[in-house]
Amino acid sequence: MKIKFWGVRGSIPIPGPDTVKYGGNTSCIEIRFNGIKRPIIIDAGSGIRELGNHMMLNDLPNGPIITDLFLTHTHWDHIMGFPFFTPIYLKDTRLKVYGPASFENDTLKNIIGNQMSHRYFPIRQAELASKIDYIELKEGPLKSRDDNISITTKWLNHPVLCLGYRFEYQDKVVCTLYDSEPFQNIFSTGPEDPSYDETMAVEGEKTAQMQNKLLENFFKNADLVIRDAQYTEEEYQASKKGWGHTSMEYAIESTKNAGVKRLALFHHEPTYSDKKLDELTKKFCSPDTTGNMEIFFAKEGMEIIL
């Protein structure tokens, strides 16, 4: 398996001299599998534009582009690059877009495709030449794939329905776990609070613990985990609770005992410069503190071979 990062930034693209090293594009990851022509793309953040151009140069000469796009969720920074993914304008392209549907009774096709409506974009979805199929996902193992890639999904804790993915192929495992916050008991636990309810407090605690345990099982023994680490613990505790992201400290602590070989810290906070990320690398990723698990901050353009 070969994994390449085309966008690693959270929230919004931030091009400029301060983000040259780690990159300013939002989420997009490409996975290629030995012996399988069809690559998998995770998320259509602004990074997918460059990936599309790369595919036009390197894949198209060998035949039509056939690929699967797995969306973690439909927040803007994860879908905004879609209209700029050039292969969708070619008539022979075959694209399958997988992702969680919203609760609003709207289809994935509308949610993604309606970015390409007159008010937002000069080309309408209906005018696209390629054949695009939309498949709405739930939690659990995906069935009916015609290759030997095993794909399982897991609901994450984010302010919209959001999925983590586990890809397994030829004994190698890669997991994505963003955008995600550790599950918390959000119910009042102080009996002095007028709205305190003992049943809610107890069941809330039990549910949060169980969901975090299920999350750990989901990425257990993975060769690579790509994990949300948008904030430091201090930032998270101060003002980012409930925003749907994980602190670096929590991401590292809860991954390192799960038999994971490599942890890519991902979805970088847009206010972080290269200098800041270098400092954080020194703090969190030096070999004498990481134990058996290799930890690094994902960089745009970085390739990992498993």
Next chain:
Amino acid sequence: MGNSQNKTAENFHTIQEYLIKMPSLSTTVTKVLSVCNNPNTSANDLNKVVSLDPVLTGNVLKLINSAYYSLLNQVTSLTQAIIMLGLNTIKNLALSTAVLGNIALKKSRQDNAMDIFWTHCIATGVWSKALALETGIIRSKCEEYFVAGLLHDIGKIPLIHCFPAAYMKIVATAIEKGLSLLAAEKTVFGLNHEEIGKLIAQKWKLEGAISQAICTHHHLTETDDESLNFVERVAVADMLSKITTDGPEEDSLEDIFVETILQNSLIKTFLKNHNLSLLTLKTLQEKSQTEIENAKLFMQIAKG
């Protein structure tokens, strides 16, 4: 015959159309909007407001249970659903359900019927939970009893909404003449509220005991064996709720309560089987009454 079949098909179509976008109850919509539009709303308040609206509760359970390819154990607890889906998703779901309703400033007769219906749902939920607790069900399972009580009559909502005048008329006639409401619904609309409840349970992907409570609370002989004990508590709660909350005011409670209970074979058998005394039931009634009044207070619904 042909006309009656046509009428049934037409009513069925009207109800199906209504079910596609079923709004929150007019009784709860103002409170739902105020809680969910407040950025500082606590999880406890959100849980409370959702748990007091049968349509919202159904929609939250539908969302959580339709989110999995296979879920061996259905989620029947709002507390669990709120943690798993997150505050934001629940708030947005609640808002989108609430705004489907037509928020009229002036209360219509239909709204008054809905207020009465809402009180009966809450009372049955409260009674179901109280009976479960009293008969040895573990505390963590009791929320499911509340939900079942809350939802047992969900099939009446489309009838109240789609055919307000006709429905109120048959309810009044059924009470006056002591007739079966289910039979009257079937005759007039071609479908009774248990059958409509079944359609809703399917749409909300509710299975097991809660679905059984919705579809068979008037026909325990048709309840699945594994859900029978559960549904029996809900059916008894339904009766007790009718006797205590929908009936005359407190001053006549003593006499009417005891008298009516002794006439009701379902309640009598239940009390005997579970070794419950009338005194215990009266204690439960006082507690339940307080809980119902608190719910009304929370929803800012005037007493009486």
